[in-house]
Amino acid sequence: MSVGIDEISFYTSNYYLDLRTLAEVQQIDSDKYYQGIGQEKMSMAAPDEDVVTMAANAAQPLIERVGADSISTLMFATETGVDQSKAAGVYVHRLLGLQANCRVVELKQACYSATAAIQMACALVARQPEKKVLVVASDIARYDLDTSGEATQGCGAVAMLISASPRLIEIDPEVGNYTEDVMDFWRPNYRTTALVDGKYSTKIYLKSLKKAWENFVEASSLAFNDFSHFCYHLPFSRMAEKAHKHLAKVNKVGLSLEQVEQQIEDTLHYNRIIGNSYTASMYIGLTSLLENCKQNLAGNKVGFFSYGSGCVAEFFSGTVVAGYEQCLHTLTHHKMLSERQEVSYEEYLNLYRYPDPRDGEHHDMPSATTGRFRLAAISGHKREYVIC
Ligand code: CAA
Numbered sequence: 001m002s003v004g005i006d007e008i009s010f011y012t013s014n015y016y017l018d019l020r021t022l023a024e025v026q027q028i029d030s031d032k033y034y035q036g037i038g039q040e041k042m043s044m045a046a047p048d049e050d051v052v053t054m055a056a057n058a059a060q061p062l063i064e065r066v067g068a069d070s071i072s073t074l075m076f077a078t079e080t081g082v083d084q085s086k087a088a089g090v091y092v093h094r095l096l097g098l099q100a101n102c103r104v105v106e107l108k109q110a111c112y113s114a115t116a117a118i119q120m121a122c123a124l125v126a127r128q129p130e131k132k133v134l135v136v137a138s139d140i141a142r143y144d145l146d147t148s149g150e151a152t153q154g155c156g157a158v159a160m161l162i163s164a165s166p167r168l169i170e171i172d173p174e175v176g177n178y179t180e181d182v183m184d185f186w187r188p189n190y191r192t193t194a195l196v197d198g199k200y201s202t203k204i205y206l207k208s209l210k211k212a213w214e215n216f217v218e219a220s221s222l223a224f225n226d227f228s229h230f231c232y233h234l235p236f237s238r239m240a241e242k243a244h245k246h247l248a249k250v251n252k253v254g255l256s257l258e259q260v261e262q263q264i265e266d267t268l269h270y271n272r273i274i275g276n277s278y279t280a281s282m283y284i285g286l287t288s289l290l291e292n293c294k295q296n297l298a299g300n301k302v303g304f305f306s307y308g309s310g311c312v313a314e315f316f317s318g319t320v321v322a323g324y325e326q327c328l329h330t331l332t333h334h335k336m337l338s339e340r341q342e343v344s345y346e347e348y349l350n351l352y353r354y355p356d357p358r359d360g361e362h363h364d365m366p367s368a369t370t371g372r373f374r375l376a377a378i379s380g381h382k383r384e385y386v387i388c
Contacts, residue, residue: 001129003122004166004318007065009329010284011057012156012274013049014340014370016041017348019151025345033151038237038268042154042275044343045140046368047354048375051078051157052088052385055138056095056373058280059159061329062134063096066161072131073103075121077114077279079187079308080139081106082383091385092136095373110185111233112308113137114158114279115316121162122171129164136160139278141194145352148198152236154275158283167327168290169302169318176216176315178208185309192356201309202239206246208313209305213247216315224251227317228300229263229289233307234271234281240264243305266293273337282306290320291330298322339370 018041023030033039045054055076063071076089087106107113114137121133138157143149184201187194209232217223224247232240244264248255255263267285269292271277277284282304290297297320307313343351357363362379377384 001126001164002166002170003125003164004162004171005118005160005169006132006163006166007062007161007327008158008168008283008287008290009058009062010156010158010270010280010287010333011054011336011371012043012277013045013054015044015046015343015351016273016340017044017343017345021345021348022151036238037151038241039151039272039275041273042151043156043340044153044348044351045155046351048365048367049369049371050082050375050383051080051138051140052082052091052095052383053369053371053373053375054155054157055088055136055159056092057371058138058157059092059096059134059136060372061332062159062161066132068097069099070132071098071102071134072128073121073124073133074098075117075133075135076104076106077108077117077135077137078106078139079108079110079113079278080142081108084189088138089136091383095385095387109312110308110310111235111278111281112306112312112314114283115304115306115314118160118162118171119175119316125162125164133162134159135162137279137283139280141276141278142192142352143196144193149194149196152276154277156274156277156280156284158277158280158287160283167321168324169286170321172220172317172319174216174220174317176212176214176219178211178215178313180204180208180311182311184311202242204309204311205233205239205307206243208307208311209243209247209315210250212305212313212315213250220317222301222317224248224253226301227263227303228297229267229293230303230305231267231282231285231289232264232305234268234285235276237268237272240268240285270333270337287333290324291328291333296325298324
């Protein structure tokens with residue numbers, strides 16, 4: 001029996017900052033961002049958006065197709081959760097009208113946890129093939145202003161339906177894992193922005209890729225040349241290029257620049273204009289590949305490298321299912337991205353600094369998102385979500 005991704009849909013905010021604007025303010029060459037890190041725009045969450053509203057917005061089109069009652073478990077992956085105790089997915093459960101017998105849980109391990117959720121979802125479905133699991137990954141990437149990480153912010157959510165006989169990607173059971181206790185990127189409970197040792201984090205990413213791959217080939221009969229495309233975790237798009245060249249070198253495979261591009265470029269279109277979305281980024285990369293690759297991918301093997309700082313990494317593989325192109329949400333995604341509104345540097349600062357009330361008083365949030373779900377108020381330390 002095959003198990004995997006049956007449907008995939010993503011959401012990002014309707015506001016973005018062009019990194020040329022940031023470069024201008026910083027008086028540096030914008031090519032550092034456009035070419036050096038491969039990022040053009042970064043999505044900025046509206047004051048009435050958070051990981052809950054983004055996740056519900058990502059999942060809504062998928063629920064409309066399959067029906068709320070078909071979901072037996074909701075797994076919510078995030079590293080920017082809104083509560084230390086309550087799973088963000090419980091709010092999403094109500095907003096989507098899921099049935100009361102649906103199990104909900106939140107998972108955390110930096111940018112990796114969506115992959116853990118998918119593997120656990122596959123195991124649940126393998127045990128009870130009639131069940132469907134909704135995996136949502138949602139994050140707002142925030143670094144301090146005037147730090148090297150600032151240009152790699154962003155926000156987004158992705159929703160995936162995991163089922164038996166999936167219509168998009170059959171996920172192979174063999175995986176390669178690597179875990180090491182390191183401090184490359186972290187966010188203590190008292191901080192709203194991440195701390196990062198930037199250059200070190202890229203080195204640990206590449207080391208983890210090699211280690212996870214080596215563990216993968218011990219378990220799988222697949223070799224580097226069996227894959228037509230590779231989806232990498234995307235803290236910034238250029239990281240995929242560095243990772244892919246590294247993996248080719250580990251495998252002693254000589255790749256031309258054209259081959260490198262052919263194997264990863266279509267995974268990057270959305271990330272370049274959304275920015276980092278932590279847990280969601282690799283899966284938005286997969287969506288980008290499925291929706292933008294001119295070649296018919298049916299039957300092709302795709303390699304996935306999921307990385308979460310701290311660190312946990314996983315390499316796994318999947319096969320694209322014939323007819324996948326009929327199950328995508330391409331037009332909705334392209335429309336959402338093309339209708340976004342550019343913000344000035346001042347507007348970006350206002351969004352960045354928008355107050356996060358903590359005094360327990362009643363605070364209405366301004367209506368700013370174009371999404372279907374919004375955070376209407378924070379009152380008595382409770383978050384109040386509404387369907388628009
Ligand atoms: N034209 C073209 N290229 C230019 C340029 C110009 N005018 N100016 C600079 N560049 C190039 C540089 O040569 C460099 O390329 P190489 O990497 O090939 O050497 C690239 O642009 C970046 O320049 P710097 O190395 O000088 O950039 P930086 O030090 O300011 O920042 C960074 C780079 C450390 C990755 C920073 O963006 C950062 O801290 N990001 C956040 C951390 C991060 O994303 N880490 C990734 C691994 S951790 C992870 O994956 C988890 C996660 O999601 C956070």
